[in-house]
Each structure stands twice: as structure tokens, then as C-alpha cells.
Amino acid sequence: MSSVQERNKQTVLAFYEAAINRKDADAAVQLVGDRYVQHNPRIADGVDGLRAFVAELRETFPQLHAEVRSLLADGDRVVGHVYGVRVPGQPGTAIIDIFRLDDGKLVEHWDVMQPIPAESANDNGMF
Template identity: 40%
Template sequence: MTPQEIVLGAFAAIFTNFDPEAAQDLLKPDYIQHNASVPTGAAPVLGFIPALKESGIGVTTHRAISEGDLVVLHSTYDNAQVFGADTLVGFDIFRVADGKVAEHWDNLQPLVSDTVSGRSMTDGPTEITDLEKTAENKVLVEGFIADVLQGGAPENITEYISTETYLQHSPMVGDGLDGLGTALAAMAEAGQAMSYSETHLVVAEGNFVLAASEGLIGSTPTAFFDLFRVDNGKIVEHWDTVSEIPARMAHDNGKF
């Protein structure tokens, strides 16, 4: 099986079929966990499956992106009270090794229905295209992160983002460069300026690139998972989830 097939199989076993035996076959016993609330190892995940089934949770996966041994799933979790909200939007990143899922990172955010752009946090294109441009598109997004999000050369923003089409799914941000600028200015004025300090993972497949980063909102340590769609050498669409990085976790692996 491909890494994506292994991940989708494990994800279905845990969240759809609620099948601990099937999940056990697809998770390494020393599975490394970065979800802040779940202890590391396969055993805690397997032990949690009956509670997931009892909770009535349902998961819809909107996008799956793969690069090498890494697989990204962009999903909505309904009836997700066991994770702290009625509905959550999440990015899950899995690393596959030796035919099993070996490591997991995620970032979950409560669903915001009333967004500035009028788009949902998950709608929009899902088809992976331009596979031959994967490396080029990854370099473009890495440049955008370094220059704009991390502040290396923010004046270069139009080298990365289209000035004609920039569709936004981040709940509090409007479309276009003007929408982005307005949101960032409002956050700064409210004492909640957003800054990126380090990007830990970048996963690209064709026209989609996912970046997992950390930084601050105001003085609060924050995880930013950003998904970009690239077309003709420019970023034209953006989805994200943003969550606070807790000071205490159920393991010693850290958020990243």
C-alpha cells in the first residue's frame, strides 16, 4: 500500500469503523504522538476507540495530500465534544514508516460558520493538479513563509500572492491582499499581532502545499497550519487552522 492508503486505512479504522484490531495492524506500537491531549504510543489511541464510537463522532475528509512518507488530511469532525467542541476543522499530518503509521501531528480549531469571506473553512477545490510543479510550488510557499510570514522581506508579498485572485477560507480574513492587510492590522491594533517564528513541516503535492508553523498571537504561543493552493506560480487560495500551544501536554514530544 502507498503511504496515503495506509493513512486513510488507519484513519477509517479509528474514526469511521471504530475497529481497534484494524487500527493496531496499521499503527506502529511506538507511534509518536504530538496531539497535546493524547499520550504517545499506539495503545492510548487504540484504547480511546470505544469512547469515540460511543460519542457519535463523525469525520469528513475534504483533501488528502501526500509527499514521500508524509500524508496530510484536511477534515471536519462533527459531534466532536470528546475533543472539546461540537464541530472542529483539522489538519492531520501522518508519517509512515515500514508500512505503518509512525507519527502524528495535528491542529484543530472550532468551526466558524460566519466567515468574513463568506466561504467555509473547508470548501473550494480538492483536485490535485500540476504534479510536475510540486517542487516549484513548495519553494514558492517556503519563500512566502520566510519573506512575509516570518518577516524577512514582507515587501515581496506580490511575488508570492496573486494580486488578481486570492480566495480566503481563514474565518476572520477577507479575500485579496486588502483583506489580508485589514485583518493583520486589526489584530495588531487589538494587541494580538500575529508572528511566525519557525516552520517545522512543509508537505506539497502538485498545486497544494501545507505548512505547519509556530509563532505568537500577541504573547500566546500558537500553532499555524496553513494550506495554500498555487496556480501559475502564485498563491491563489488559503485555508488554515490556528490553535494555542498548551504549556503542558500528555507526552514529552512537543507540538512539533
């Protein structure tokens, strides 16, 4: 893996910690490029959209925590497989995030989320 890809993975980890776990919008926006394109339909583009999203998390789910289970880097993209729990004690959500980075900054984001069911047809787990 190239040093750029490793740096990109570290940037994504820092973003999860700042935006999701600490809900610190000021720290999170430092990791975002001049143009931040958001593909999650609930979040607006740009720094203002990110700030509004973090504020909503802080207000609605103050104990939300994201645990990054794996990160994969390929070119300018980093994919995270993440276990998110909005409220402690709830089963949580399995999340795949895809970030595109440019010059070490997050410039684009996609995600897919799946609630973790109470029962499963197999014993493999979602992680």
C-alpha cells in the first residue's frame, strides 16, 4: 500500500473520531476539501451540510459511537466497514462508507446502512 493510501486511511479514521464519536464539527471540517460532495440524501453538500449533520447527531444521538472494523484503500478512495450504535444497548447498524480524497482531504462520500437484526439465519455475524 502506498504512503498516500495509508495517509488517506488515517484521515478517514480521524474523520470518524471527530465527526461521529466526538461530534466536533470544527475538527471534522479541517479534514474536508474545498468542495465536499455528499451522496447521502439526508446530508447537504459542503462544510455547511457537514456542520448541520454533526449538530443533528450531537442533539439527537449524543451517545452515538462508530467503531471502524476495517478500512480498505484503493487509489483515491477509502472504504470503511463500520459498526454504528446510536443508543447504547441497541443492536446498531452495519455501515459501508466510501470516501474519495484529493490531496489528503475528504471531497466525496457515499454510504449504505443496514440495521443489525435481533435474529439471523446464520451464525456469521455482519462483521
